[in-house]
Amino acid sequence: MLKVQLLLCCIAFVSASRLLRRELETEEATGTVCINWFGNNLDWDNIPFESMADNSPWGFTPNGCTEATVEPYGVYACATYDYSSGSPQIEMCNGDCFDGVCVIAVTLEPTSAPTLESACINWFGNNLDWDSMPFESTAEMSPWGYTPEGCTEAIVEPYGEYICATYDYSSGSIMRCNGDCFDGVCANGHATQEPTNVCSVGEELIGGDCWPCTPGNFNANVGGVCSACPKGTYASEFGSGACTFCEIGFVAPNEASQACEACPEGYTTEVFGQTECVPESTPEPTPQPTSQTTICSVGEELLGSSCVPCVPGTFNAHVGGVCEVCSEGTAASDLGSEACTPCDIGFIAPLVGLQNCMVCSEGFTTDGFGQTECVPETTEEPTLEPTLEPEVCSVGEELLEGSCVACVPGTYNEIVGGVCASCPEGTFASDVGSIACTPCDIGFNAPVVGLENCMACPEGYTTDGFGQTECIAETTNEPTQEPTAENWEVIYHQTKLTCFNKGQKISQPCNGGRGTGCSYDTCMQHCFDEEECNFFFYITSRSGCILYDSCDLTRTPAYSGTTVQITRN
Numbered sequence: 001m002l003k004v005q006l007l008l009c010c011i012a013f014v015s016a017s018r019l020l021r022r023e024l025e026t027e028e029a030t031g032t033v034c035i036n037w038f039g040n041n042l043d044w045d046n047i048p049f050e051s052m053a054d055n056s057p058w059g060f061t062p063n064g065c066t067e068a069t070v071e072p073y074g075v076y077a078c079a080t081y082d083y084s085s086g087s088p089q090i091e092m093c094n095g096d097c098f099d100g101v102c103v104i105a106v107t108l109e110p111t112s113a114p115t116l117e118s119a120c121i122n123w124f125g126n127n128l129d130w131d132s133m134p135f136e137s138t139a140e141m142s143p144w145g146y147t148p149e150g151c152t153e154a155i156v157e158p159y160g161e162y163i164c165a166t167y168d169y170s171s172g173s174i175m176r177c178n179g180d181c182f183d184g185v186c187a188n189g190h191a192t193q194e195p196t197n198v199c200s201v202g203e204e205l206i207g208g209d210c211w212p213c214t215p216g217n218f219n220a221n222v223g224g225v226c227s228a229c230p231k232g233t234y235a236s237e238f239g240s241g242a243c244t245f246c247e248i249g250f251v252a253p254n255e256a257s258q259a260c261e262a263c264p265e266g267y268t269t270e271v272f273g274q275t276e277c278v279p280e281s282t283p284e285p286t287p288q289p290t291s292q293t294t295i296c297s298v299g300e301e302l303l304g305s306s307c308v309p310c311v312p313g314t315f316n317a318h319v320g321g322v323c324e325v326c327s328e329g330t331a332a333s334d335l336g337s338e339a340c341t342p343c344d345i346g347f348i349a350p351l352v353g354l355q356n357c358m359v360c361s362e363g364f365t366t367d368g369f370g371q372t373e374c375v376p377e378t379t380e381e382p383t384l385e386p387t388l389e390p391e392v393c394s395v396g397e398e399l400l401e402g403s404c405v406a407c408v409p410g411t412y413n414e415i416v417g418g419v420c421a422s423c424p425e426g427t428f429a430s431d432v433g434s435i436a437c438t439p440c441d442i443g444f445n446a447p448v449v450g451l452e453n454c455m456a457c458p459e460g461y462t463t464d465g466f467g468q469t470e471c472i473a474e475t476t477n478e479p480t481q482e483p484t485a486e487n488w489e490v491i492y493h494q495t496k497l498t499c500f501n502k503g504q505k506i507s508q509p510c511n512g513g514r515g516t517g518c519s520y521d522t523c524m525q526h527c528f529d530e531e532e533c534n535f536f537f538y539i540t541s542r543s544g545c546i547l548y549d550s551c552d553l554t555r556t557p558a559y560s561g562t563t564v565q566i567t568r569n
Contacts, residue, residue: 517543
């Protein structure tokens with residue numbers, strides 16, 4: 001608890017000036033919600049909050065974040081989460097949070113102390129037991145640890161190596177010190193950047209040299225160590241920065257697999273990343289209409305039957321596409337990235353799939369954005385002509401007469417430095433600055449390119465799926481034995497209002513964020529099969545399903561969905 005509090009204090013101090021500006025704003029920023037850092041290894045099914053992502057210590061607090069609300073379930077560390085921009089931001093609060101805005105409990109007096117933009121850290125070494133040390137690791141399996149009281153030989157050497165450095169919050173870069181470090185500043189300046197023992201992703205330090213991870217192992221952290229790929233995944237190449245899920249029909253029953261094993265004839269797997277094969281089944285003919293194929297948004301990909309966000313270092317710019325690793329010269333630090341960002345001048349990405357660009361050594365720089373290697377700095381002769389950097393436009397923009405202009409509705413641009421293109425048939429883009437086009441919903445069509453909105457089908461007509469270009473006549477389904485409209489009633493339709501979890505929630509049989517998503521019909525069937533279930537909440541965008549025995553108390557969930565009341569005879 002002490003090391004967590006130290007780290008949280010450091011983070012809160014770093015963002016204090018930004019939080020003060022936020023408190024002076026009277027208008028609430030749209031797209032910002034309150035969250036809390038509850039801690040690691042939590043059982044989210046048994047607390048009345050929803051995790052931001054699988055295995056994340058952060059959770060949404062839609063009814064506000066206060067010590068009384070969150071501390072019974074974990075650490076009290078409120079923050080705001082801004083998801084309205086292309087790169088979602090988390091900013092720590094100095095106290096409580098309501099409606100996406102931090103509430104400062106005490107007035108911050110003006111201070112002459114500098115605002116910290118970097119922190120002191122130390123390279124303790126590999127294979128450490130962080131739970132028994134008075135320091136907090138900068139990342140899982142990382143040999144680097146925060147030293148909020150300063151980094152000196154006397155402080156750190158009882159627990160590991162003495163190699164102080166500074167960590168820049170804005171760029172994620174690490175620069176070694178020539179001795180001690182205090183308040184994010186090297187006491188004797190940064191060390192001369194000779195060949196260092198800080199290895200890149202996909203490598204680990206062995207005998208003073210960096211060696212690539214062997215097949216079956218990976219390392220996703222700069223300066224980290226190679227670890228065995230978990231079951232259900234594999235790494236076939238040397239120097240892997242991540243493990244790959246086994247495809248459907250293949251399994252990896254053991255850790256450290258170099259390749260997935262094909263299932264025997266007549267057997268397959270239900271989803272990606274499995275450890276055992278199951279018998280193939282032939283669906284029986286049914287008069288029920290088949291469920292629509294799940295189409296994931298940009299920044300996500302389909303795993304099994306659920307949409308999951310792209311992991312840092314990967315991106316997906318296409319609706320219905322798959323996550324791809326960032327190319328050399330680019331990086332993606334956020335979960336669910338829609339595009340990779342070219343490295344700034346002075347930073348490089350020599351490998352694919354990096355989460356952050358790496359800073360060039362002192363005396364070195366790059367000759368432009370998006371570079372893979374550093375070059376010596378040169379002193380240019382004085383010139384009377386101004387030197388103009390080439391304009392590189394972001395996704396959703398294009399260069400027109402020397403300026404970046406947002407794509408007009410009906411067009412999009414998914415590439416940094418690219419141009420706006422018309423949306424293809426079956427899709428539309430209603431917003432200015434779109435980075436992707438959206439497939440038309442069922443019952444709507446886009447028969448031509450470049451549409452701002454899809455066209456509704458005439459009465460008696462519909463479409464046979466998403467993203468269609470023409471309408472077809474509706475068909476009447478045969479009578480079924482499914483529950484009729486008299487058995488259920490929609491009380492909240494596609495809105496952020498549903499039943500309160502605590503004291504009313506029975507179970508959550510479907511969770512798309514954990515690979516167990518289901519359809520609306522399946523969620524309804526779960527409720528009918530559970531004798532105590534009288535309400536269910538179906539989370540459309542996440543394919544989630546929560547069952548309740550009552551709905552006397554309501555809450556504001558993180559995602560919109562439909563709440564249905566079941567009437568039992």
